Structure formats: C-alpha cells, structure tokens
Amino acid sequence: MILQESFYQQDVITVSKELLGKILVHQSKEGTTTGRIVETETYRGPEDQAAHSSGGRRTARNEVMFGKKGVAYVYFIYGLYHCFNIIAGDVPGKPEAVLIRALEPMAGKEIMTKRRGQQIKIANLTNGPSKMCMAMGISKSQNKIGLTAPPLCIKEAPLVPQKEIVETTRIGVDYSGEWKSKTWRFYIRDNRFVSIK
DNA sequence: TGCACGATTCTCT
C-alpha cells in the first residue's frame, strides 16, 4: 500500500511522527533501494524562521513548498549535498515540509554501498539527511516529483508507538533564534541509524 | 553583477 495524498494533508507535525517506521522506496535504473524512515524534522512555514519558507519567502528553489502535498522537495546544500523533504500540512498552499534525516537500510544495500563508496560501513550508509540521499540515489532530478506512485514513493507500515518516539530540537538551525528550540525533530528510540542521538 | 553563506559530511588532530 502506497501512502496517498490524503496522508500528507494532515497537520505537518502529525505527518512527521507518522512517517516514522514507513518505507521509502526508490526504483532507479540501477535497481530498487528501500529504507525504513527512522528520523524526521518538521519545517513550518512562514512563521518558522528555520524554514526556507520563513517570512513567506517564495523563490525558484522553494516554489514546490507552496504546491501540492505529498510532493518531493530536494535541494542542494553546501555545494556538495542534497536534502530530501516531503511537502505536507493541513492548509493548502501553506509552505510546510518534513525533512527525512535518516533511514534504516532494507532492500538494495549493495546498491547503496556502491553509491556511498565501498569503504562505508552499513551503520553510516543512511544516518544523515545527505547520506540517505546519496544511498537512495536522490538528487535534484527528483525535485517536484509526486510520492504517491513509483518510482519514488512511501509504503504503509504500522505506526510507531508514541512511547518509542523521541521528540527533541532540530539540527543545524542555530541561526533561527527562538525557533531553534522547537522540539520538531522526531526519531525512533534506540535505533542505530538515527543521525545524532 | 557580485558575494557571503548554508536544514552537511568527512578527514585529520
């Protein structure tokens, strides 16, 4: 069962928590890779100063945030890396998104290892927002594509119980003033693939 | 047109 647009049309915090445990699938020409989502972060918009959409800022880069829910927002960062987000929220046209920060590798580990470099250990394959993009083969060519059908989609899986979800502050947003202290980062307790414990 | 910087990662100390 692939998650449909209605799943992403819930409150963005709810979507962030419920995405934990779900399965990200990418069918590429090199083969299919899948991973269980173990860490997410919420970016609200326009009020959230940590978000690209802060202040209602709308540019060519973040244009997709203002569009349909359940669509991928992939951006290039630090001149080297990519980050993968999913547009979500219960208000149409409000620029909010969920950043996928880490996965637990499932199918296609050989392909992921090949993409990341042969020396990489399994534990370091997907434990960070840019690492998981490299392992899953996600780049700007996946920007703006819908996640409700292959080749890139998210499959249904049982909800992770609230008591196994850790809520903490977001990473790498020290510039955002009071917004940096929002506990909008969620991960599965004791999972070894979480980026930072 | 120019320029400072980032929702990161890796390497070296």
Place this chain on the structure above:
DNA sequence: GAGAATCGTGCAA
C-alpha cells in the same frame, strides 16, 4: 573538536 570541501541561491548594489 576543528576545519575544509565546494557551488547554487538569495539579496544587496
């Protein structure tokens, strides 16, 4: 724990 790598983007000029 510090510093480098490396360039598209956003905003000032």
